[in-house]
Amino acid sequence: MAILDDFAAHWQIYLSMPVIAAVIGYLTKRAAIEMMFRPVRFIGLREPWLGWQGVVPRNSERMIRTSADLLTSRLVDTNEIFLRLDAERVAKEIEGPLLIAVDEIMRDVMETYRPGLWELMPPLAQEMLVKQAQASSPQLVKRVMAEIRENIGEVLDIRQVAVGALTxxxxxxxxxxxDISRPEMAFIARCGIYFGFVLGLVQTAVWAITKDPWVLPVFGAIIGWFTDWLAIKLVFFPRRPKRFGPLRLHGVFQRRRDEVAKQYAEIVARDVMTVPNIVDAVLRGPRSDLLLTMIRRVIETTIDEQAGAAKPVIAVAVGADTYVEMKHAAADRALRYLPDTxxxxxxxxxxxxxxxxxxATRMRRLTRVEYEGLLRPAFRQDEWKLIAVGAVIGAVIGELQVLLLLH
Structure with a gap:
């Protein structure tokens, strides 16, 4: 009876408790979500304890390695995707800039090594020599493409492409x-409201019975801790749908596999495994020396073939050593033009x-554990810190409630 009388006298306070508990649940979740990503750089007095850096930025190197390993071991087969390129189509696509490059290279080399001879030649003769060099360019592209395709495993480290872009x-x-976890983050925030409200009802009952000032900060801490822990678990578990009476549970991230596959593939294809990044890795990466040597050999062989029967005459006219220098110079200039072309x-x-x-297709074939690895590393190592912060925030808000009630 005393409890009912107290409720009648202070019904506003009792009704506010589960609402405040729901607010605690929501605020602690929002704090945990923001702490996942912010700040990008460490802010504080002494790293790592007296300050904070977002979980994802702080663990970026480990997460980059994890993402790159998954991409290269399960999602992208370098040899397979490069077989899809048609050398003739590539030659056609770059025909315009390629002809311009050949023209500039031919004129540059001749003006550098035989300026007098080049200037004495009639413009028509100069044009014929340039046209002859240009005529061989499609075949040169096909040969270069064949070299790249045949040796792609040796000259391209696709893992380094991913690591480089993300680093x-x-x-x-x-x-x-x-982006891929946005719905999961929204789910975590909503869970804070629902779970917090339910625990708030329990908190209200305990307060009505005991009137102990410790009830509110303790329950605030429990609400912050438990709702953070449960919300993060429900993002990933259970991995397979499970039914508990009328309730059907399935980890939110696992349930969204098709949607995540499309999102992840779109971002990786647009920002990570891009053609410019791949070309840069092939022609300027740590393994590029081998390929550039091969390409230089192909270019010089093509020049010799174009010289054909006239090669001995050309060698006599300009000198054998000069001819070799001109050939090397042409190859070097061609290699400089190659990336942009x-x-x-x-x-x-x-x-x-x-x-x-x-x-996207191969992501759908991943095991549930492999698929979980896309997002789980972002939580696993520092999960306890996020939960602890939720408990602290909940306790502080609970203590503020006590101060308001008692004063």
């Missing part, structure tokens, strides 16, 4: 994780490689 721009990793086939190569659909 150069850590904001890209944050965007990748944040190849990028004119970017649109075709993007469609032909079809990295987006390849990744």
């Amino acid at each position: 150069r721009d850590k904001a890209l990793l944050i965007k990748l994780i944040r 190849m990028l004119h086939a970017k649109d075709y190569a993007t469609d032909a490689l079809d990295i987006r659909d390849t990744i």
Whole structure:
């Protein structure tokens, strides 16, 4: 009876308790979500204890390695995707800039090594020599493509492409994780409201019975801790749908596999495994020396073939040593033009490689544990810190409630 009388006298306070508990649940979840991604750089007095850095940025190196390993071991087969490129189509796509490059290279080399001879030649004769060199360019492209395709496993480290792109721009990793986990983050925040309200009802009953000032901060801490812990678990577990009477549970992230596959593949194809990044890795990456040597040999062989029967005459006219120097110079200049020239086939190569659909299709074939690895590493290592912060915030809000009630 005393409890009912107290409720009648202070019904506003009793009714506010589960509402405040729901607010605690929501605020602690929002805090946990923001602490996942912010700040990007450490803020505080002494790393790692006296301050904070977002979980994802702080663990970016480990997460980059995890993402790159998954991409290269399960989602992208370098040899397979490069077989999709048609050398003739590539030659056609880059035909315009390629002809311009050949023209500039031919004139540059001749003016550098035999300026007098080149200037004495009639413009028509100069044009004929340039046209002859240009005529061989499609065949040269096919040979270069054949060299790349045959040796792609040796000259391209696709893992390094992924690591390089994500390391150069850590904001890209944050965007990748944040975009694919946006519904999960919203789910966590909603869970804080529902679970907090239910625990708030229990808190209200305990307060009515005991009137102990410790009830509110303790329950606030429990609400913050338990709702954080449960919400994070429900993102990933259970991995398979399970029914508990009328209730059907399935980890939110596992349930969204098809949607996540499309999102992840879109971001990776657009920002990570792009044609410019791949071309840069092939022609400028740590394994590029081997390929550039092969390409230089192909270019010099093509020059010799174009010289044909006239090669001995040319060698006599300009000197054997000069001819070799001119050939090397032409090859060097061609290699400098190669990256920008190849990028004119970017649109075709993007469609032909079809990295987006390849990744999306193979993601659907991952085991549940492998698929979980896309997002789980973002939580696992520092999960306890997020939960602890939720408990602290809940306790502080609970103590503020006590101060308001008693004063």
